Amino acid sequence: MITDSITAANLNVRGQVKVWRVAEKNTLLVDQRNQIQYSWGFIAANQIGFRPQPGRLNYNISALYIEFENMADPADAATVAAFDRELAIPYYNDLVNSTNRDFLRIPIIVPPAMGTSAGYEAYLPVDQQTNKLTFFVQTSGTAGVFGKTFSHTVNSKVYAAALVAAPDFSDRTKDAIFARTVFSTNNQVTKEASSQIGITWDIAFE
Numbered sequence: 001m002i003t004d005s006i007t008a009a010n011l012n013v014r015g016q017v018k019v020w021r022v023a024e025k026n027t028l029l030v031d032q033r034n035q036i037q038y039s040w041g042f043i044a045a046n047q048i049g050f051r052p053q054p055g056r057l058n059y060n061i062s063a064l065y066i067e068f069e070n071m072a073d074p075a076d077a078a079t080v081a082a083f084d085r086e087l088a089i090p091y092y093n094d095l096v097n098s099t100n101r102d103f104l105r106i107p108i109i110v111p112p113a114m115g116t117s118a119g120y121e122a123y124l125p126v127d128q129q130t131n132k133l134t135f136f137v138q139t140s141g142t143a144g145v146f147g148k149t150f151s152h153t154v155n156s157k158v159y160a161a162a163l164v165a166a167p168d169f170s171d172r173t174k175d176a177i178f179a180r181t182v183f184s185t186n187n188q189v190t191k192e193a194s195s196q197i198g199i200t201w202d203i204a205f206e
Helices: 005-010 040-048 089-097
Strands: 013-022 027-033 061-070 101-107 113-115 132-138 156-165 176-182 196-205
Touching: 013 156, 013 176, 040 156, 040 176, 061 132, 061 196, 089 101, 156 196, 176 196
Parallel strands: none
Antiparallel strands: 013 027, 013 196, 061 101, 061 156, 113 132, 132 196, 156 176
């Protein structure tokens, strides 16, 4: 029986991340869970109570951070420390000091698909059969936020990703992290010349 209130609350929002090799034939490379960050509460509170008015920011999930490391040897894996639910924007700001790590900040242009968690249909009214969002983004561009090259020519290896609310895409300081996942050594994906890396991210509210 779960007695910790924070742990119990976290079970009400869960996510699943899939990474694809986007080419002529899409290939599934990774399928794993994510961690919901504490800042999801800030995002939810702002978005659930959102009313369009001057100065009020819309905190819908609208961006994906894709972290990468440029490797001397493409066979090597990025070493990533364990992270807790407090991890937020300051962590990403610190990547400016890294010699070989950076992140892509990609807008989510296509609205998320809406669906229902398997087995959850009976709990929702017939006309409200939606409690799951599926976001899709793929890599683009040739440099990260701090200018480090993202390319097969420098063996850029994707090792983590985060789902983000970016209420003002021109002002990164207003971003808030909803969820993050770190890919295991075997699941890290190297950028290839002929393809992009796609990420499908399911978020279910249960």
